[in-house]
Amino acid sequence: MKLAAVLINFSVASFAAQALAVQYEQYILAPSSRTLHPISVYNVDGSVVGAESLVGDDLGSATFQGISAVTFDYGKEIGGVVSLTIGEVDDDQYIGITFAESSLWISGIGSDGGSFSQFDSPLWFRPSGPGVYTVPREYERGGFRYLSLIKNSTETLEVTQVTTHFTPMPHYSEDALRNYTGFFHSDDELVNRIWYAGAYTNQLCTISPVYGNSLPWLLIGNSDEISAYWFSNTTISNGTSVLVDGARRDRLVWAGDMAIAVPGIVVSTNDLISVRNSLDSLFALQNGTTGQLPYAGVGFFPDSYSETYHLYTLIGVANYYLYANDIEYLSNIWSQWKTAMDYSISQIDDSGLMNVTLSADWLRFGMGAHNIEANSILYHTLQQGLILSRALNDSGVTELYTEVAETLKSSANALLWNETAGFYNDNETSSLHPQDGNSWAVVANLTDSPEKVARISANLQRRWGPYGAPAPEAGTAVSPFISGFELQTHFAAGNATRALELMRLQWGYMLDGPYMTNSSFIEGYEFSGALHYAPYPNDVRISHAHGWSTGPTSTLTFNVAGIVLEGPGGATWQIKPQLGDLQSVHAGFSTGLGLFENRYEKQDNGTFKMVFETPKSTKGRLSIEHSECAGTMVLRDLGGACDDTVVDVDSNPGGRVEFANVVGGRWEIDFKCSS
Known part of the structure; x- marks a missing residue:
């Protein structure tokens, strides 16, 4: 809802970043304490006497009588390690815990899934007497809003407290979680909430490196099975913190996600050490023969590659240098950077465009050939390479990068622009007009006229539905990741109102729509608004706190x-x-x-x-x-x-x-x- 304009006192007093952040602290979703308790009871099944007494910080007394369950609501997405304080208990009792990010997946038989094929099983305690029982750290749940306690036997058991130790941003002291170095405020309350929800989502996706996903276990089982194997016990980087793609899953380093998440981090918490640790983990896996960089970091399949994510890693270095002004880091990694760029340039054929032979990308379908998205990203990366080479006084690559970029631009516009449609084709044999490729063509300045930028922006808007912008290259999906680049496209076209309309439409739905967390941004969903994501066979897998969905946080600061x-x-x-x-x-x-x-x-x-x-x-x-x-x-x-x-x-x-x-x-x- 639009509000009346807020009158601002234009004082000449010196501005203090921390004081101004505090001025808008009502929007900050990060907790003031790492010790969290449920704020309400969402649902009770069977007989649980005193469930409401477990809400809040004080000790209570909830007695589970017979087969019963209670679901607690933390009021927003959180993540961490759960402890139960048990009071009176009969012999040989079990009590289980299940988790859900969305209220749609609250269940007594399993938690929202960590894999493509299955739910995650409950965690079971067998308390021998009164005391505090804490989930083993390898079963840390990185993202949830709802926590259910389940008792499946006829005896009686008393719970006196439910506590979650908040584990995101592990390198921050407890009192620093809300000390943002950036801030945003406008006369539109929804827009303000979107900015801060993006900042919080990125905080949730910043974890201890020793508690990344143990991915091989996640692939065991059939679609109708429930797996206990959802360990978070893989060390995925050096350092004390690392930026991953999702709070609950995958909890791995993905360079594509960082292209959206990192600018949002810079304008909110400026947590660049986590960014650097993530980049280092990717370069540590670079193929020493070909120069290829991995599709994802440690914990994913080591021999998987992606043309676009290879380039996103190089873009990550350029972003880190821009925001951190760390010339020493750039100098130390520059040789690896150039080797990786040489690999991408080697994939260019006689057409003047990169011929994509690897199918992996951001979960889009049909990646391959002279793809407009991949070539636009390559064009942008070449431009970043020229900036970095000047910073290092390395003129040896200037002529090559300039020549390749110029050829890419002219070839893409000659072979892939569809004048009738006012879009770029996905490749020269396809009639698909992808959201990713057309947005990236504008973001990268691959377009060769302002008229094309204006037409792409207008044509992208014409495809919107009631829940956001479609990504036809991923079937029926709405991709907040790619829509983040579409936002940049509308600003590049000089149409801020159009970009703001998309924020309110799509990110407003992600924030306040049914079954959302009302605090963090979902990975993807269906164009109909349903919590179905076309690339996944299992809807329960969808992450509700994903850094690649936080595009408005940076665009509101940089563009608005x-x-x-x-x-x-x-x-x-x-x-x-x-x-x-x-x-x-x-x-x-x-x-x-x-x-x-x-x-x-x-x-x-x-x-x-x-x-x-x-x-x-x-x-x-x-x-x-x-x-x-x-x-x-x-x-x-x-x-x-x-x-x-x-x-x-x-x-x-x-x-x-x-x-x-x-x-x-x-x-x-x-x-x-x-x-």
């Missing part, structure tokens, strides 16, 4: 608030807000260089005011859209060192005013219509 880092750590930057149908926005985040912040408020009669701050050691440029009236725009240095810059703006719908070579500091822009 318009804070764009162009040089490492933000040494150079651009401020280019695109508010669309929002009336106000206030956002910021910190890097190693300091705070980047922007406040923008539309006022009456087409006027607006903007105050932004960047670290004093930096410099950048501004691109400011003005309203549809003539008027005067004033750029004012709030530090008082520079004279005002005054620009007379002619009436020009959609026009922008550009300012170059703006030094870091606190600045104000005022625009007032003259008529």
